[in-house]
Amino acid sequence: MDRLLTGGVVLVLLGLLGFSIPVFTTHKTEDVARVGDLKIQTTESTRHDIPPLLSGGVMLVGVVLIAASLYRKR
Numbered sequence: 387m388d389r390l391l392t393g394g395v396v397l398v399l400l401g402l403l404g405f406s407i408p409v410f411t412t413h414k415t416e417d418v419a420r421v422g423d424l425k426i427q428t429t430e431s432t433r434h435d436i437p438p439l440l441s442g443g444v445m446l447v448g449v450v451l452i453a454a455s456l457y458r459k460r
Contacts, residue, residue, distance in 0.1 A: 390458070394451030401445030404436045 412432050419426045 388455045388458075390451050390455035394448045394453075394455060397444050397448030397451065399448075401441045401443075401448060404441030404444065405438065408436050408438065408441075410434055410436075 410433075412434065413429055414432070415427055415429045417425060418428050
């Protein structure tokens with residue numbers, strides 16, 4: 387498979403993933419204090435939004451790469 391075609395397929399799949407899961411959350415755990423064997427931790431949740439315009443743009447670039455790959459083969 388051509389690199390251009392593979393890259394295009396990956397970008398289209400990433401764009402579809404961005405449309406299907408537009409919001410995801412990450413968690414970060416940090417040590418706040420440590421006294422002997424006692425350890426106090428905090429967990430921070432961060433919400434990340436993927437704009438639909440970004441997902442659409444990634445898909446569009448993927449489709450263009452697929453089309454360029456198929457055009458080169460002719």
